[in-house]
Amino acid sequence: MKITQAQYFEIEEFFTKNCKLVETDFIKEMTDHFIDAIESKLTESFPFDKAMDLTIKDFGGLGAIQKMEWQFRMGFMKKQIRVLWALEKSQFAGIKLLRTAIVSAAITALCLYLGFFTKNVADSYDFLSGLISGASIVPVLTLPIFLLQRYVKWLRVFGVIKSQMVVRVYVTYALFVISALSSYALTESGFTVLASALLNAVIWSILSISFISLIEYSQKYEGNYWYSTK
Amino acid sequence: MNKNAQQLLKGSINAVILKLLSETERMYGYEICQRVKEITSGELRITEGALYPALHKLEGEGILTTQTEVVDGRARKYYSIASNQQGNAVDRLAMIQNFLNQLQLILETKDLISIP
Numbered sequence: 001m002k003i004t005q006a007q008y009f010e011i012e013e014f015f016t017k018n019c020k021l022v023e024t025d026f027i028k029e030m031t032d033h034f035i036d037a038i039e040s041k042l043t044e045s046f047p048f049d050k051a052m053d054l055t056i057k058d059f060g061g062l063g064a065i066q067k068m069e070w071q072f073r074m075g076f077m078k079k080q081i082r083v084l085w086a087l088e089k090s091q092f093a094g095i096k097l098l099r100t101a102i103v104s105a106a107i108t109a110l111c112l113y114l115g116f117f118t119k120n121v122a123d124s125y126d127f128l129s130g131l132i133s134g135a136s137i138v139p140v141l142t143l144p145i146f147l148l149q150r151y152v153k154w155l156r157v158f159g160v161i162k163s164q165m166v167v168r169v170y171v172t173y174a175l176f177v178i179s180a181l182s183s184y185a186l187t188e189s190g191f192t193v194l195a196s197a198l199l200n201a202v203i204w205s206i207l208s209i210s211f212i213s214l215i216e217y218s219q220k221y222e223g224n225y226w227y228s229t230k
Numbered sequence: 231m232n233k234n235a236q237q238l239l240k241g242s243i244n245a246v247i248l249k250l251l252s253e254t255e256r257m258y259g260y261e262i263c264q265r266v267k268e269i270t271s272g273e274l275r276i277t278e279g280a281l282y283p284a285l286h287k288l289e290g291e292g293i294l295t296t297q298t299e300v301v302d303g304r305a306r307k308y309y310s311i312a313s314n315q316q317g318n319a320v321d322r323l324a325m326i327q328n329f330l331n332q333l334q335l336i337l338e339t340k341d342l343i344s345i346p
Binding site: 002030031035036059060065067071079 | 259262278284287288289290304
């Protein structure tokens, strides 16, 4: 016996409003399981509400479902890192290789120009360190909101933060910091201008290509997520 | 259903998942629960609270891959053993099989009911 559309929405609301789950993939999987379990109970002549209660009990209750979402996140984040790595590798194959070559060439030209024609390198690093400090507000705010959004209602006023966003924010920031620090260390290490410019080109090319991977990742895994949860 | 048997099953859940998936191309969560129930004639039941964390962990480790399809207007997530992890799955199952054989050797030495 099939459930009605209203009952379908009731199940979804149970996950999003009662359990306050946020991970779309997890919600979809649980909804599918609930529907199968409830439909099977409906054929045994249980009323919908009773079937729903029994299915919730099978899962161990609301708290157990919330705990399952945390466990889901652990595996999911590991998977997301693997996906990102695969995207990064894909930048060096097929048609994307051409784009990678163009980006790297442009960055190399820029690094050579800055290396040979810019005098105030120290000023550039002051600007960069300011940028890093300013940008750190994003990862610093992301994590507590991600962890507390289930318990503090007003934190969800602008939407929800999902695992994909946490992965994207932290990977972006980590890459940026690593690149900036490597570049700074390189400038201080006494290489010739040419060597320093070329090594800087390698560092910033890797960062740029990684950013392209992150944009692709975001397009693929974060599209409409905020909308669909709201 | 026997609660002790349930606990034993909980400890071997990865083996159950890998075994079932090695026999079928792909399965989804509810299907795995039902299949266990069917094989054991309802004697054993994988709880959802144990099944999904195990599935997600195996997926996170890269042993399982997933594929989402729309069935009856809703998304259904199918699990299968990753093509490059078939050997790993076989090794894990062999390890569990070996453990069960050893356990059987211990349990068979005497009749358990005649414990003094």
